[in-house]
Amino acid sequence: MIRVQGLTVAYGAVKALVDVSFEARTSAITAVLGANGAGKTTLLRTISGLKTPVAGSITHDETELTAMKTEDIARMGIAHVPEGRGVIGEFTVEENLRLGALTAKLNAKQSLENQYERFPILGERRRQHADQLSGGERQILSMARALIANPSVLLLDEPSLGLAPLITAQIMATIKDLCASDDLTVILVEQNASSALRIADHAVVLNVGHVVANDVASVVAEDENLRQYYLGMVS
Amino acid sequence: ASAAPKTPGVTATQITIGATVPITGIASPGYSDVSRAANAVFNYVNKKGGVNGRKIKYILKDDCYGTPGFGCTGIPNTATQTRALLSAGIFATVGSLGTPTQDSVRTLLNSNHVPQLYVNSGSLDWNNPTKYPGLFGWQTSYNEEGKIFAQYISATYPTANVCYLGQGDDFGSDGLAGLVAGGVTPMDEQLYSVGALVVTQGASIAPYVARFQSDKCTVVVLDTIPGATDATLGAALKLGYSPHWIISSVGADPVTVDQPFASLPIPDPEIGAVSFSYLPASSATNAWNAWDRKVLLADKKDFPNFTATSPITGNMTYGIGFAVAFVEALKATGKTVTRAGFLKTLTHLTLSQTPALTPLRYTPTNHQGLSGGYLVKVTSSSATAALNGQVYTTDSGSGPVVKTKAVAPSIPAWLK
Amino acid sequence: MSEGSGQPILALDRVSVDFGGLRALHDVSFGVANGEIVGLIGPNGAGKTTAFNVVCGFVKPTAGVVRYPLINKSNLRPNQLSRAGIARTLQGVGLFTHCTVLENVMAGGQTRPDGGFLNSFVATPRGIRAERRLRDDAMSTLARLGVDNVANQLPSAIPYGTAKKVSVARALMSQPSLLMLDEPASGLDESELSEFAAMILDLRSSMGVLLVEHNMEFVMPLVERLVVLNFGEVIAEGTPTEVRNNDAVVAAYLGVAQ
Amino acid sequence: MNRGLSSRRVITTVAAVAAVALSFIVTPSSRDGVALAVLATLTVIGGSVLLSSDLRRAHPVVTRAATSTMAVSVSLVATFFFSSTTNFNLATGAAMAVTLVGLSFLTGVSGQVSLGNGAFMGVGAFAMAIWSNHHSTTPIVVTLLISIVAGALVGLLLGLPATRLRGPYLAGMTLAFAVAFPAILTYFNSWTGGDGGLQLPNAATPPHWLRALYVHGTTSLTSGTLWLTDITLVATGVAFFFMANLFTSRVGRAMRLVRDNEVAAELVGVNLNRARVLAFVVSSSYAALGGALWTFLNNSVTPATYSFALSIVILSVIVIGGIGTIPGALIGGLVYAYSTNVINWITNQTGLNPQGNFASQLNGIIFGGLLIVTMMLAPRGVAGVYYTFRHRRASPGGDVKSPSEETYAEA
Amino acid sequence: MDIFLTSRIASDVLGGVTNGVIYGLVALSLVLVWRSTGILNFAQGAMPMMATYVGMIAFGHFFGYWICVVIAILVGFLIGAGTERVLVRPLYGKPEINPVVVMVGFLTVLEAVAAAIWSSTPRSLTTPFSPIDFHLGGKPFALSAFSLYQIVTAIVVMVAVAVLFRFTNLGLQLRASALAPEVSRLLGVRVNRMLTLGWTLSTGVGTITAILVSSNFFTGLTPQVMDGIFAFGFIAAAVGGLDSPVGSIVAGVVIGIILQFVGDYVNSNAIILVALFILIVSLMARPNGVFSVVKARRV
């Protein structure tokens, strides 16, 4: 479980998050929604230690994360699929995956095979440099690289960006499964509110850094005000 | 209160001269001793009341030997600094250092009628009285050195295969010309480039040595700077090749050449090589050597660490040599000093009371300076000794190499 | 400019692209004419971006040709594209991050006459005039898209939706006949999307539009024709309704949910 | 607007005071100090009047031309009062500034790192010397143009591989060229005179049309060589005017686009290869002009001058002055011309033994250190600090200007 | 056989290999820094030079050769690590000119400081191996105990580095840290440690090289000892590909041999000209080096 309390984050004088508090429960998907620049990415980056908050705390099962280094947070099993994919272009698909599996100290061979099974397209491309993958393939690789370490927390920043509808559905289903079976905590950031709300258990809506809603997903999905003013959904 | 035209740099009590020399930068180690030793002489003379009542003020400007570096502006630096000397109002430049550097300011000095005296280089460029009436060289030219080497080779190794390695500028071409003029035509002659030498850390020399070896040359003449001498000797050592080495005075200083070999468990490969000198060997018992030491010891500012037992290097004797030549000429010019008068004295007087072993005989048509010297042998990793004491003179043209009696260089009474 | 409507601007003729052993495009043919909006869709890795890249000259076709009927040439290099009347926006925003918005838009007019080396170096009156005209034009293009208020800002300082418009403004500076948009909808929220769609519809009067997009809610109402790629081959082509009901497309791409 | 004006006044005053202070530190005689101070103050004040932002916006080229003309004519007048040493220093620095502005363009604008501009300078320097030795009667302007062409050709030759190289490979290739250059010169010794270099054949006498302008017989020095300085200053002014045009023009923009985003630049119609090579050719031509002016000033050239160290020096002074800017090149030129004086001054002030090991290495330590510190604290050098300052004063929020536009300063 | 071994061709090849492994080692140390931090280190010659002075000269008074070598390498490690921490750390993600300038400045400072302390006079290093060529049937062939030592050292170092990068997880992490520090952090890689380690290793390799170079009695050890070698080393690295440890050594050796032949059969003043030519031609043909494989797509 991830608990965020009173979190304030700033870029210079500009506050990107102001007094944000919410909980992301284990075995559940928490969607973080909001318009462009609402602070969603900033939130994930702060959780994984890439950004130091001005105030507030983030805890993972009683461990305070805000003072920890990114790499140590990652080593606790908190996997972050960053915005814009973040695959290492000069590495082959397989090297990218190996890097993902490094800290988990798993049987590398077996875990690689597992991912190839889950995403056959990666298996076909295993010797190809990630630079040469299509946009969607990179997104899939990034996802597989996060999953390979069997994380306990998964931070997803717009995972459906650039994915075909079919594969989007497939990935969402995978996440939902993992969530249920592996005690996984998922925080899902999405631009596309409707598809996120479809699979999320819980939703947090941000507006220019402030939490404007923090409730069960279905409640948020029904709220006409939220839909119109904060989620940019056209009714 | 007189109508006599004023001579720049000359007052009733002082004469101001200057030089551009490498005080900082790559060429400064070693070479910076030259101008300091000269200054020590001037200080010594000044303490004795100066020359004809005038004290000598020696302004040194750093030109980093024309190599660019931080704070050094390369060749333009020599020009800049020379101009600084001009605007300081000097009588003449004395003992400025370097062939390309001094070449670059010949025109400037000449057009301002400033004598450019005793340029520190063995190039023939300084001997062009028609075009540059105020320009004078001092040391024996590379060309003359070559002729004297040739004389030695023909006498000692009449049938040997001779090979030649020289530097790719006038040092090499003049030296080679001298060798040929002296009657020795090398069967293989090579010119190395300083640029390649520097970039390849000396490795560019090795192929030449291999050629000399396969040519079966038993005598090899080197017109090389010390770094190139090292590279040559090293390459030969590696190949197990040991000809008779004959090395120009420029690149033969045993202390310098020995550096890279010092910790090898073998003797200095330069030992036994023949070289050339126009100044008394530091080991010789010579009146001037004692005087040199006295002068250097007296100058605590330029030589703070010089003691009664410190070695006197070739660079020091060099600086002392031309400084003495200058004060003697100045003395001979008399009380009234004009540039024309000074040059006239210089070209019509034979100065034999300098530390050099041959007289300094300038004429209106010859501005070369010293015209000979003697052969030396490297006897240890730090010393040379006269080969047989014979002194030769010659010219930079087709004149013969003549055996002369060494001037017993005596010290003028007023300098003692 | 409706007189140009229907005139073909781009034609791919049996284009194939191989990357090593991988066949990214296989015998692909389709075209775009002035005044129509064409969507290029297909699963990830189907070859859509590759098709774009072939058109733009970033990738050389292994077989087949890309024709540019307006200038009667084929297989151009990327920097010749704008002269062929084609402008492309990049995925994301693809703006020049160290240049102001105005300079970004002026960059779109880079190929206009009188801006060559001599005119620049010597500052001929002709060069000065051309530069002034370019600046004025850029301002009015920004104004046309309603974003002239950010002209002096750096791209990093403006909202994402605005930046997308700026990138379109830049594309318009070369007065293209065909606008190619690579995943224009990604990163826009739904209200921004509908604004963007309206803008594209507006542009259609003077040019053709070819776009790659995965967001079906955005694509379907917008386009008149869809080309569907799968494993490098065209598996369907037609109106949105036809494509939506095509079983192969549903199986490979849309999934049942649609 | 009021704010803007007052801030300009503050900057002008500060710059003038700094210029006066600097003049006294670096010039050998107080007379020169005064003259230089007056010159600097006039330039700064005149410049800031001319550069009034309205005028600049409406007629950038006119402003630029006026500024260049004014700066050159003020310096020309000043040269009549300076001592020959100062004149020569100024000319040496001005020729260096020409080289620097070329590198500023190449690296600062088009984003290609070159460690070989010292060698390009050498190309111009030797072209000048070789040509003069074969055709001693060619007018000086023509000889300078020939050197520029020679520089352009070599730049083209090296620029061609540059079209395919990125970052470190390019920097390394230019490094290899710079390291090899003296050896290349000595390899072609029949042309270049080998390690000894070349002399210009005739003494530095002004062409007859110029001679009339210079009164003989003041002091032998000024009449003899003043014209060298003045020609160099005029050439520098012209070179800077053109370069300022290039910085602000469409071609300059093309370079910045390429550096910023290659793919997008290509899509707006920029030919990447052409832009890259062009930047190289411009920069090497400028360097060649700088080198030719040096030869012209010194009457001689040697390969040793154009060794790798020179390229490093060039890079260093432009970094200290402000890479990617035009004033940075001028500042760099001055720094260069007076570096010897400054180092000597430091040596004297610190009481180091000037003959000692440490003093002789002081220049390396100071310049190397300065380079590191500049890059760490103010990567755009002195000029960059000035721009940042002005920028902060002039735009209280909102109206953000691109960093590149800031470099549109005039010669 | 004897005749062949002492022939001109064989001696050129052997001489070329001996020089070439040095170029290769310099290239290798450049590759190490490049691969682990994405910076081309222009002070790559000067830092090891400094370590060599400290280890071999300052400690040379007290210890024998091998102890001094170990000390020098340790000092090299320290210099490398310290440089990365202090000078390089602030430069990541900056425009490429910044590290170039800073390292050029550092190079200048190091050479000046070394000259200020030890003067520019060449120093001679002791070697446990004779630099004099072996003889076969009375004729020398271009191999000495020292050159064998040099070649073997180069091979050992190269193999170690290649294994590190190609087969170990550490190598994977080193490369990842250089290419994408932020992503690597997210995957739990201790990036700062990796960056420091890259510089540490590279300066270590550099120090081994500098010791070998300055044991060469042509020049001995001077503050500028690595300047020329650096240029050749860079050429080897660029020809072989800055990403390829094996490529750099192979390119170094090939270039060494070619240049040896040029020096012998053409003119040794042409060596640097030919080296430049090789560089330009090879970069024109393969801009990322002969051994590079990656060709990124751009859009």
Ligand SMILES: Nc1ncnc2c1ncn2[C@@H]1O[C@H](COP(=O)(O)OP(=O)(O)OP(=O)(O)O)[C@@H](O)[C@H]1O
């Ligand atoms: N590196 C940065 N420097 C300065 N401001 C930043 C930086 N990164 C983000 N911001 C600002 O912080 C705010 C929140 O940005 P963030 O990227 O977290 O939004 P987001 O909700 O993820 O948006 P999007 O949907 O576009 O990804 C925005 O106003 C943005 O401009």
Ligand SMILES: Nc1ncnc2c1ncn2[C@@H]1O[C@H](COP(=O)(O)OP(=O)(O)OP(=O)(O)O)[C@@H](O)[C@H]1O
């Ligand atoms: N330079 C290349 N080398 C090797 N394979 C490549 C290269 N470029 C693309 N590919 C492969 O070609 C296929 C088509 O790629 P492309 O980028 O065109 O797909 P796409 O349809 O745009 O997919 P997406 O929707 O995921 O962006 C992919 O499988 C990709 O891995």
Ligand SMILES: [Mg+2]
């Ligand atoms: Mg985001």
Ligand SMILES: [Mg+2]
């Ligand atoms: Mg794509």
